[in-house]
Amino acid sequence: MKxxxxxxxxxxxxxxxxxxxxxxxxxxxxxxxxxxxxxxxxIIEKGDxxxxxxxxxxxxxxxxxxxxxxxxxxxxxxxxxxxxxAAVSKGKIMSFExxxxxxLKQRYYPTLELGYAKADxxxxxGYHLGQGGFFRVGLDINGLRKHPERLNALLVGVRVGTSxxxxxxxxxTVNSPYxxxxxxxxIDGYRLNFYDQFKADCWGEILAGCQVQVWEGLQFGWYxxxxxxxxxxxxxxxxxxxxxxxxxxxxxxxxxxxxxxxYKF
Amino acid sequence: MKKYYFIxxxxxxxxxxxxxxxxxxxxxxxxxxxxxxIVVDTTWIGKEVTTWDTITVQGVGNDSIxxxxxxxxxxxxxPLRVDTDVTQFTLLWNGFTDTLFIQHDNRMQFISMACGxxxxxxxxxxxxxxxxxxxxxxxxxxxxxxxQDNLRVHSTVPDTTWFK
Numbered sequence: 388m389k390x391x392x393x394x395x396x397x398x399x400x401x402x403x404x405x406x407x408x409x410x411x412x413x414x415x416x417x418x419x420x421x422x423x424x425x426x427x428x429x430i431i432e433k434g435d436x437x438x439x440x441x442x443x444x445x446x447x448x449x450x451x452x453x454x455x456x457x458x459x460x461x462x463x464x465x466x467x468x469x470x471x472x473a474a475v476s477k478g479k480i481m482s483f484e485x486x487x488x489x490x491l492k493q494r495y496y497p498t499l500e501l502g503y504a505k506a507d508x509x510x511x512x513g514y515h516l517g518q519g520g521f522f523r524v525g526l527d528i529n530g531l532r533k534h535p536e537r538l539n540a541l542l543v544g545v546r547v548g549t550s551x552x553x554x555x556x557x558x559x560t561v562n563s564p565y566x567x568x569x570x571x572x573x574i575d576g577y578r579l580n581f582y583d584q585f586k587a588d589c590w591g592e593i594l595a596g597c598q599v600q601v602w603e604g605l606q607f608g609w610y611x612x613x614x615x616x617x618x619x620x621x622x623x624x625x626x627x628x629x630x631x632x633x634x635x636x637x638x639x640x641x642x643x644x645x646x647x648x649x650y651k652f
Numbered sequence: 653m654k655k656y657y658f659i660x661x662x663x664x665x666x667x668x669x670x671x672x673x674x675x676x677x678x679x680x681x682x683x684x685x686x687x688x689x690i691v692v693d694t695t696w697i698g699k700e701v702t703t704w705d706t707i708t709v710q711g712v713g714n715d716s717i718x719x720x721x722x723x724x725x726x727x728x729x730x731p732l733r734v735d736t737d738v739t740q741f742t743l744l745w746n747g748f749t750d751t752l753f754i755q756h757d758n759r760m761q762f763i764s765m766a767c768g769x770x771x772x773x774x775x776x777x778x779x780x781x782x783x784x785x786x787x788x789x790x791x792x793x794x795x796x797x798x799x800q801d802n803l804r805v806h807s808t809v810p811d812t813t814w815f816k
Binding site (some may be wrong): 556563566 | 679699711731760761764768769770771
């Protein structure tokens with residue numbers, strides 16, 4: 388872990404230099420990428436038009452355009468949630484998620500995250516068997532200086548998440564200790580079963596993290612997330628699920644951590 | 653050994669996140685019954701009392717006694733039935749027995765896997781027999797914990813010197 392952190396730091400520092408923005412040199416930008424005007428990485432001079440992402444000055448300095456809006460997409464696979472959820476729940480919860488985002492103008496990352504979770508938990512003689520999918524949409528903003536080739540980023544972002552799950556709650560205790568002793572009351576032995584329940588939840592997230600280019604398109608990165616549940620109100624008689632896919636254990640707020648392995652296409 | 657030190661905070665972090673498998677919160681609710689009584693001595697001088705002294709309370713249909721000659725209680729905490737909408741209690745005070753009727757609805761609330769369900773109540777009405785109780789009024793009709801006062805019993809009774 389120490390080695391990886393050191394390496395990430397070095398890569399972040401390297402990201403701060405190396406090429407020059409075309410606009411700073413007074414080179415006109417043509418973001419339509421018309422090769423007939425000037426192919427990428429051809430020798431250009433001040434006043435020339437730069438087509439595409441890159442060009443090169445006579446002294447060898449590479450110049451780039453940051454006016455190109457779409458600059459590739461990333462697919463990321465989260466490994467931390469899967470490991471942490473399984474460890475914390477002692478194997479009762481399995482959660483998988485992945486993310487897809489696009490890089491716009493070297494700074495903005497509209498993101499879609501998809502996942503699935505299954506919670507087979509038990510406590511106090513009751514059982515929760517639930518599974519469902521979730522997705523989050525949102526935007527990350529890169530706080531680092533723009534750089535056309537380096538994919539490193541310090542990110543802050545927001546998400547809105549939604550999950551839908553089907554679940555069974557079995558052997559739920561009903562607490563009425565005084566009247567339970569009377570022998571008059573029998574509600575299935577003071578335990579209730581709820582089958583085929585369905586619940587959709589919605590929440591918001593504020594997050595911060597980073598991504599580091601390790602080798603060509605391969606990236607590592609992490610996020611820390613603060614989550615707050617929107618669907619807090621409970622209808623009369625509702626029995627709510629123990630666990631919300633993508634959000635975690637039911638509560639008004641929650642924390643999350645992701646460690647991603649990603650690739651830029 | 654040193655190189656494993658970084659594992660300790662991670663383990664502590666994970667342990668701190670472990671969800672409760674033991675219920676750590678109150679899971680039953682009770683109706684709080686307070687008293688506004690006048691105890692009259694043989695000279696017909698009344699003294700206001702707000703504490704239950706030497707009170708015995710039992711649920712009708714239950715052999716267990718909730719309060720057995722309990723003294724100096726500021727409030728009685730009475731659990732309501734979850735299987736029916738009328739709960740009855742007999743209250744023996746100063747040698748007189750009355751029955752308290754509480755009509756209520758029952759609303760189930762799932763708390764967690766470990767805690768199960770709690771049945772909350774809403775009091776629709778309350779009445780009593782009139783041996784020592786005069787009337788019952790509703791202070792707070794919602795019963796969602798075991799701390800609030802819900803009913804007030806009004807009463808006028810002779811003190812024990814009447815019987816000596």
